[in-house]
Amino acid sequence: MLKECNKPKYLGIFQILLCKKWFSSLESNLTNIIPTRNSTCFVAIERNNIIAYILATPINKRGSCWSISEPYFIGESISYSRYNLLENLLRKILYESNINTQSFLISVNTNDNQNLSIIRQSGFQPFKIIKYWKRRDDLKYIKNEYKQNFIWERLNEENSQLIWRLEQARESINFRSIFDRQWHDIYEKRNILTGVIKCQKNNVIAGLIPSICPQYDSSLELIRGLAWDERLNQSIPQRINNFKLTKNNYYIETTSEDNKLNEIMSKSNWVTKEERVLLGRSIWKRQNGYKFKSIETELLTNLVGNLQQQPELPSTFQIKNNR
Template identity: 20%
Template sequence: MFPPVRTDPPAVRLDPRSSEPACIVERLQGWHLPHLDDPAFLPLHPLLQRNLLLSVPRGLASALGRRQSMGSLVLVARAKGSGSKPTILGLIVARPLNRRGSCWEVQHLRLALAAAELPSSPARGHTASFLLREAIQQAPGAVSWIASASSLDHTRLALLRENGFQPQRTERLWRWSIGDAADLASLPAPLQLRPLHRRNAPLLWHLEQATCPAPLRQVLDRRIDDLLERSGGHGWLLIDPDRNEAVAGARWIADHPSGGHQVELSVHPGWNHLLGSATEVLLRRLAPKGDQLWLLSDTDDGARQQWLAQLGAEEHGDVVLMARSLWRRQDAPAVRGAAQRISAVLEQLQPRLQPRRRSVPTPLVRP
């Protein structure tokens, strides 16, 4: 497990030419949208609009004291003193990967293309680092973070390392266009193909525990409900009924920006021989003919890469998955107050013992 990184000091990136902060970072608001007209931000407008719309019911539910799932965190960096028309330098979109909000993901980190031409704007690397640190500070309940970057994007990889992220594994991105099904062999006995639902979701969770490396498993901190919510109920399992165990599974993750669906294929380490017709059946159940599926495979998994190539999938570069854990220092008064409250509760739980009367010894009378 990689060492935790302290995050208790405030994350402030200063302009090296002055002691003032180089830019202002604030949460996305409605008045920001008209000024996010840089080509780097235009593809994100549907996501940003959806975030603003969902923030209203979430705020109302929070005011009423109702439990509500966490939404994405969107921060915008704008130049100081930009006049009536704010100059947006960049933005970051982060989202929780589980219901408890213990693990967050850097979904998007975009910098304005036009800002680099302004002589008064801070360096692009400073703006990106400032946004990332502010997101880490403001994400509620975050204990760990993950982020991905192309293996060829050395600038992004250096930025993540600078802010405490460490590489976990390198994955290859594949795109498979679903064509006509060839003559697929029948499933090995006694395996059964079953759709993913709440009753068999624990089998998927145990499969994920077996296939995910321990350090990354601790970072993701996924539970059964997290897997169901992320997949939206779109998934299939190969189940061994004799052992009541899922030996392979495929589930939907998200819509891919380039079209098609991003999916996750999991195969138990002891059942790698299923790579072939059995796993192809799983993938074909996720989408109809003519659709596209996007999959990630570990670059160290030669058997899976060979099978994907034989399947006709196309390589689309390597992606480095990076992660970091963090801990936040609690103030000493808060810690002392919590200790006093715990002591008071423990005292109340102790049994009330009545003082026992001491018997007076009878003097010995000698004859």
């Protein structure tokens, strides 16, 4: 099939994706032994020509949640519209693949009403709108020394747990149950640009961590604590403008609701590249022995199971004196 591909420049990409598909299939059968790490590729073929493909990638080490990419169209179909192609590819991933999970995330541009409509019809619910910021090309790198009221520290095992707690506190219970990211998932995906901002008391007040559902080669998520810290007005601009970037496609993600962070990004000469809606889907959660249980039922079971049975109290009644 690869030899007959009508797009020679995609041949190398498909060869790599095919190898990852084999490894992913092996991991799916050995999820209790080997953690799932490889992506899975699904292609749409018409008359022996690949016209579109879509990727599914595990978000965490356990493979309990996967991110789905937007479709990549490399040709035009004669019989099907792009609407039908995306609908069929999503159905293949959600219902007919060997991916051992039922929790998925996908992001769509806010202006892409057609794809957004298909994804909503497939059972995905919107969680938040993400802004993608890019540093202006004319902004030159200037190395500044930090003042004594805060420090920058690269991600390690200790501060990864601290920044993970900030992330958990700001997300809804439903969203946390879907993407199911632990602190070691943040630590394992660290790079030279990830880290945390600490105050003098060694408390983490903000940080740059790997994106949950990255859309670009280099994309980091900027998060902070629930309470606004005025020191961030100075520490964040110094940090994000202190990077000596080797790539032009480096982006920082913020939520559209966080007006404080968005204002700082704008004043720091960063511009919004695009806005995307992050959607999630999780109807069932797979248990051992291939049994299924709804997330709501599991949460209720855990809650009730932690309650200890109280001893029966004697009933009270009034004794009247018989005269």
